[in-house]
Amino acid sequence: MSATAQPNVKNVWLGGVEPMKASYGKLMMWIFLVSDTFTFSALLVSYGLVRFSYPGYQGVVADFVSSPTYWPIPEKIFDAFPFFHGVALPLVFVGLMTFILIFSSVTMVLAVEAGHRMDRAGVEKYMLWTILGGLAFLGCQAWEWTHFIHGTDNGTVIKEIVNAEWVQRTIFGANLTENQYGPPAFADFFFFITGFHGTHVFSGVVLNFLIFYRAATGMYERRGHYEMVEKVGLYWHFVDLVWVFVFTFFYLV
Amino acid sequence: MATVHEHEENAGAEQRKAIWRTFWILLIITALEFAIAFTLHASPLKTAIFVGMTIIKAFYIVGEFMHLKHEMKSLIWTILLPCIFVVWLLLALMMEGGSIFDLR
Numbered sequence: 001m002s003a004t005a006q007p008n009v010k011n012v013w014l015g016g017v018e019p020m021k022a023s024y025g026k027l028m029m030w031i032f033l034v035s036d037t038f039t040f041s042a043l044l045v046s047y048g049l050v051r052f053s054y055p056g057y058q059g060v061v062a063d064f065v066s067s068p069t070y071w072p073i074p075e076k077i078f079d080a081f082p083f084f085h086g087v088a089l090p091l092v093f094v095g096l097m098t099f100i101l102i103f104s105s106v107t108m109v110l111a112v113e114a115g116h117r118m119d120r121a122g123v124e125k126y127m128l129w130t131i132l133g134g135l136a137f138l139g140c141q142a143w144e145w146t147h148f149i150h151g152t153d154n155g156t157v158i159k160e161i162v163n164a165e166w167v168q169r170t171i172f173g174a175n176l177t178e179n180q181y182g183p184p185a186f187a188d189f190f191f192f193i194t195g196f197h198g199t200h201v202f203s204g205v206v207l208n209f210l211i212f213y214r215a216a217t218g219m220y221e222r223r224g225h226y227e228m229v230e231k232v233g234l235y236w237h238f239v240d241l242v243w244v245f246v247f248t249f250f251y252l253v
Numbered sequence: 254m255a256t257v258h259e260h261e262e263n264a265g266a267e268q269r270k271a272i273w274r275t276f277w278i279l280l281i282i283t284a285l286e287f288a289i290a291f292t293l294h295a296s297p298l299k300t301a302i303f304v305g306m307t308i309i310k311a312f313y314i315v316g317e318f319m320h321l322k323h324e325m326k327s328l329i330w331t332i333l334l335p336c337i338f339v340v341w342l343l344l345a346l347m348m349e350g351g352s353i354f355d356l357r
Binding site: 019020021022027030031033034037038041042045046048049050051052053054055061073075090091095098099102103105106108109110113116117233234237238240241244245248249252253 | 265268269272273275276279280283286287290291294295300303304306307310311314315317318319324325327328331332335336338339342343346347349350351353354357
């Protein structure tokens, strides 16, 4: 790290130095995150496209009922909470998930800070909290997906044409082709956006565990610096950042 | 490296203070978002407020937690400039979605 300082170099872009004062690994993590930004933006922007191509719900918000003919109001769909069956708690569970992820971001940056001071015990402690936060978030997501897939008690009655005749039936929950909450595309985007984000959280937890293991076995202490904590920390904060956008554009707007 | 962290003991405390301050800012903005979600009726203004608050949250996460605010200017622009494409894609596809709605 410090071996790269060369006072005689006139042009920093000719190689041998770090012109951006960031190591190769850290820089490449940033570039990777830019490309990942594009992937998530593509998913969220295509959600916007399809959302705008469907009519919204017209009428009083309190009387909202789900129908495949118009786009649902998210706060009316995501109002369940574990152990509070039948109680409408709009967005409370998503709020809890947001809090968990922001908090695990804080413990991650505290681990990075402990690494700067070569405080091995501090890195171990805060990495464990971060891993715990990640696992808690994944658990919440598993519960939310289960609820979304199985549906509400009463389901939604839909009419469709089967063999040139109108048939009425009730659908419960959602999959990629059927959705009790609104147009099938709404469920598709739910699965793909939160699923892709959940995959990132999962791989983040795996990376965090690897970092914790290596810190706990003293590998970074022997190496003389905790830069790996910083690199994986960048990834973990990015996962939190994506959730901030998903929270706004999928659940709030 | 060994000599660097000896006299950074105080700087560390300051950094930790900044971390917790950022945490409270993020928490308060999220709480405000909840309050607005259930008090304002759906309107372009409400959407604009949400987008604005999201960008403020993103600024604190990227700037403080990811430390980008304290990096070299060239690094900051390397990360931020490509995001212009996202803004362009967003505007283009929003309009496209609107015209699909009109044609349906």
